[in-house]
Amino acid sequence: MASAILGYIKNTENLRSIEIKVEEFINISKSLGYEICDVVSQYETKLNSAYLFGKGKVEEIKKKAKMLNCETFLVYNSLSTIQKINLENTLNLKVLDYNDLILEIFDKNAGDKVSKLQIELATLHRLIPYIKKKISKSVFRDRPGPRSLGEYAYHNVLRQLISRRKRIKEEIQYYKELKIKEVEKRKEKGYKVVSLCGFYNAGKTSLFNSLTNLKKAVSDIPFTTLSSKYSLISSYRNSFMLVDTIGFAFDLNPFIIDSFDLTLMDIKNSDLILLVIDASDGLRMLEEKIKANLEILELLQIDKKILQPVLNKVDLVDKADLVEKLNLVNSFFLVKDIPFVSSKDKFNIDYLLDVVNQRLF
Ligand SMILES: Nc1nc2c(ncn2[C@@H]2O[C@H](COP(=O)(O)OP(=O)(O)OP(=O)(O)O)[C@@H](O)[C@H]2O)c(=O)[nH]1
Ligand SMILES: [Mg+2]
Known part of the structure; x- marks a missing residue:
């Protein structure tokens, strides 16, 4: 440690x-x-x-x-x-x-190729200026005579990093085009898309599992889910595509958000966004997390009208607290119904499905 x-x-x-x-x-x-x-x-x-x-x-x-x-x-x-x-x-x-x-x-949790590429791009975004500054500022400056071997080595590393960044961008662009085709195909088939969004650890994947009976990885480690997960859900006579997405966090720097553009395309192409809120947080934390969520969604140019807040983990909250928290959440959104669920106990999941159906069809 x-x-x-x-x-x-x-x-x-x-x-x-x-x-x-x-x-x-x-x-x-x-x-x-x-x-x-x-x-x-x-x-x-x-x-x-x-x-x-x-x-x-x-x-x-x-x-x-x-x-x-x-x-x-x-x-x-x-x-x-x-x-x-x-x-x-x-x-x-x-x-x-x-x-x-x-x-x-992110690096620790990334399992798939696209996530790894996006993380490497964001890392290079920081590393390249760092190495450049080191070269311009550094130790080598005060050495008399011809340039030192160390300086050449740094320049070499820099050149390699810049060409690596170019290749990564091209590769990501390739995957992006594939993704655009996927999204178009989904639209042609007439599937509506519902995304689970929200802070890391809010319980998005747990809710995804409850709604789909799948067993995607869940944990209290931040950013367990990095790449989107999809499942087609049929309820009543309707079907929609449910997408589990990467978690949000406080003060995410725009360069990190930009690097995850490909992953965030899922959110941008949603017909409805279930904004999962951890009801076990204290009121102040809850308020700050809602504000942070809304800031990121605004940055992604999401229309507030397609947001549907969902309070999760209500098994951890007593009744009086829940009323207070529902009132707080209510003050941020334009919807009349705010479903409160427990993904762990599968409590109110059917009610949530009703709300989704009402909003979609
Ligand atoms: N008590 C309780 N715990 C829950 C509930 N839903 C999720 N959790 C726990 O909360 C933690 C985070 O759950 P995840 O489903 O991985 O959360 P996530 O939003 O997908 O998190 P990221 O993938 O990191 O963005 C895990 O330890 C879950 O077991 C719930 O309804 N009740
Ligand atoms: Mg998750």
């Missing part, structure tokens, strides 16, 4: 939500095997473009890391390439931001 110090910046914009988001960040870090030794934060009044954190805070982190014997500094906020390099050089620690951790967990 790698021991780590975790840091984040508070500002007027994120003040209300940052602690909730950091709570989730700690869960993600732990699921990747990091042991969090300490958490440091700084209220930002003026952005430090060189280190993100102020000089004094960086010194404090350095001292703490030495004292606690930590080898990693995890940062919730996105770091620019230069901030990452400066922090690495000053702290002498491995420095990873939220995006790095998300990519690490």
